[in-house]
Amino acid sequence: MPIDIDALLQDAPDNFVIQNALEKCVDVVSHHQKIMCSVSGGADSDVMLDMLLRCGARGKTDFVFFNTGLEYHATLEHLDDLEKKYNIKILREKPQKSIPQSVKEFGVPFWSKFVSEYINRFQSHTFQWDDLPYKELVEKYPKCKSAINWWCNRMGGDQVFGKTTQYVIERAPYLKEFMIANHPTFKVSSKCCQYAKKEASKQFEKAGGYDLKCMGVRKAEGGARATAFKNCFSEGHHIDNFRPIWWFRDSDRAEYCAHYGVVHSRCYTEYGLVRTGCVGCPFGKRFEDELSVIKAHEPKLYAAALAVFGPAYDYTRRYLEYREKKKQEAKSKPA
Ligand code: SF4
16 A cells, blocks of 8 residues: 555654655655565664555565574564564574684684784785785785785785775784784684675575665764765665665664654663674674673673684784783883
């Protein structure tokens, strides 16, 4: 049944961003026949799901949750609640390789996607973490040029290279010095992102013959996911991509939830998390806060996170300690 857009907007909060998003959502949904909506159980995903159903997606949308193999019990329970509340079915899909399997096979993610990829490349060429000039390193490891550019801080080096500081090791202060003094003794890799997340979604999408894929991403969340897109909608060859709440600020999301009675999982309401990504992902330095939450609320998951990501947690802690020491030494040096 077509959506009565006037009635929808009349009932909506008096908020330009929300009203615009609802209008756009009705328009996009009405122009597509088979929709895939990726549900994560997180706060943005909750709002997207509610909005899609208000805007006519019922009956032509498959809601799907990709279980990475490391999930909060509270998230899994929330999926059941969402199914009951909206009278929908959320398909549970398993990736070919879960996060624990990918990590076991390829290595543990450390610090960031870029850092992990470069370290992985070095490790596969038995790099000795040498503190040598660029030319000598290229002679010694001719197949590692882009990683050597990163290691030697050659921004925009002679490869096809980006021009931002994320491509040079000094973006993480003293990391190079730390690694020279403390070679990583465990395999590093961010391939779990590919196998436990991207591939699973790609395969599902391909098999389903969808013409629209919806994701709960917001520009305001920042990070790699948000910088990968410019707008709420992108047209594709086989499938279009729609981010219904792309323009929502935190305040818009809160207003939407209060108005429509959207309730988030216990990860937010009880555990106090402000976002839920991969449980205990070792990227960055904020994993410590998440680990203490997991330990307090889901002790079995805590043990699993330690078993999977433990070497990266330890290495990061040692790096941060080293970095702090170096910073203090630099401060106390006479000018
Ligand atoms: S976000 Fe972290 S834990 Fe999750 S798949 Fe990517 S690297 Fe692995």
